[in-house]
Amino acid sequence: EPEVTQTPSHQVTQMGQEVILRCVPISNHLYFYWYRQILGQKVEFLVSFYNNEISEKSEIFDDQFSVERPDGSNFTLKIRSTKLEDSAMYFCASSELSGTRNQPQHFGDGTRLSIL
Amino acid sequence: KNEVEQSPQNLTAQEGEFITINCSYSVGISALHWLQQHPGGGIVSLFMLSSGKKKHGRLIATINIQEKHSSLHITASHPRDSAVYICAVRFSVSSGSRLTFGEGTQLTVNP
Numbered sequence: 525e526p527e528v529t530q531t532p533s534h535q536v537t538q539m540g541q542e543v544i545l546r547c548v549p550i551s552n553h554l555y556f557y558w559y560r561q562i563l564g565q566k567v568e569f570l571v572s573f574y575n576n577e578i579s580e581k582s583e584i585f586d587d588q589f590s591v592e593r594p595d596g597s598n599f600t601l602k603i604r605s606t607k608l609e610d611s612a613m614y615f616c617a618s619s620e621l622s623g624t625r626n627q628p629q630h631f632g633d634g635t636r637l638s639i640l
Numbered sequence: 641k642n643e644v645e646q647s648p649q650n651l652t653a654q655e656g657e658f659i660t661i662n663c664s665y666s667v668g669i670s671a672l673h674w675l676q677q678h679p680g681g682g683i684v685s686l687f688m689l690s691s692g693k694k695k696h697g698r699l700i701a702t703i704n705i706q707e708k709h710s711s712l713h714i715t716a717s718h719p720r721d722s723a724v725y726i727c728a729v730r731f732s733v734s735s736g737s738r739l740t741f742g743e744g745t746q747l748t749v750n751p
Contacts (some may be wrong), residue, residue: 555737567726569738580736613681619737624683626671626690626730629739633682 526550530632537588537606538640544573545601546636547616556599557617557629558591567615603637605618611639642667642731646742653749659714661745663727666708670730673739674701674712677724686712686725717749 529548537543544626558570571581571593571619588610590602599618603610619627653659663672674686687694687701694701698717699745702706703710714721724746728739 557737559739559741561681566743567728567739569739569740572737580738582738606688611737615683626681628673628688630685631683633680636681 526629526630528616528618528632530614530635532635533633534636534638535636536640539608543603543606543637545603545614545616547599547601547618547632548597549599549616549618549619550630551597553618553620553630555559555579555619555621555627556593557619558601559615559617560612561615561634562609562612564587570601570614587608606637606639608639611637613637642740644727644729644740644742646688646727646745648745649650649743651748653717653747655718655749655751657717657749659705659717659721659747659749661712661722661725661727661747663710663712663742665729667707667731668705672703672710672730673728674710675726675728677744679723679728681727714747717747719749719751722748 531546542579556573559567561567571585572579592600613636615634616632617629619626619629647662671690673688676684684711689703698715700713724744726744729741
């Protein structure tokens with residue numbers, strides 16, 4: 525069964541450094557998402573992406589964050605000037621369609637980001 | 641405020657028991673998802689439903705739109721069912737495709 529793959533599985537970064545989290549969505553999927561889960565807390569929506577642009581973002585997704593689809597397969601989340609509170613598990617997800625039609629979202633295994 | 645609440649937060653059962661996890665939400669939705677999060681952190685989608693009932697193996701999910709409530713049932717529970725079960729909803733078409741998540745229910749099934 526097709527999977528969403530995320531790399532790396534664990535990233536350790538010094539505070540203030542930039543980090544890029546990578547995701548390969550399922551190949552025929554058109555909508556892509558990033559979520560994060562701070563340890564012990566619930567999963568939170570960050571951003572959704574469709575047709576090479578952000579379709580929706582949460583209040584968490586400020587200027588520190590950016591997303592990109594640099595080629596036909598990868599979907600990346602960049603965090604500039606990381607802060608301690610950025611430490612979390614980051615999940616990528618994809619779905620075939622969205623908009624007015626409900627579609628299941630398929631999640632990757634996550635990247636655990638630790639900021640020191 | 642659009643919220644999702646789950647109960648119980650923690651649930652311990654003996655192997656073979658029937659399990660029920662509940663989810664309620666504050667306003668109308670277009671879809672509700674049940675997800676399973678493994679101890680390593682990975683998330684697996686179990687069900688997406690907008691009405692009625694769905695069944696997959698020993699798992700059954702139901703939703704009552706009028707009551708704004710959904711339940712996830714596990715029949716003949718097994719230790720391998722031990723995981724965090726998460727309810728997530730898409731509140732409306734106008735709010736886009738984002739999911740809003742509950743806190744999760746930690747299920748432990750003892751042999």
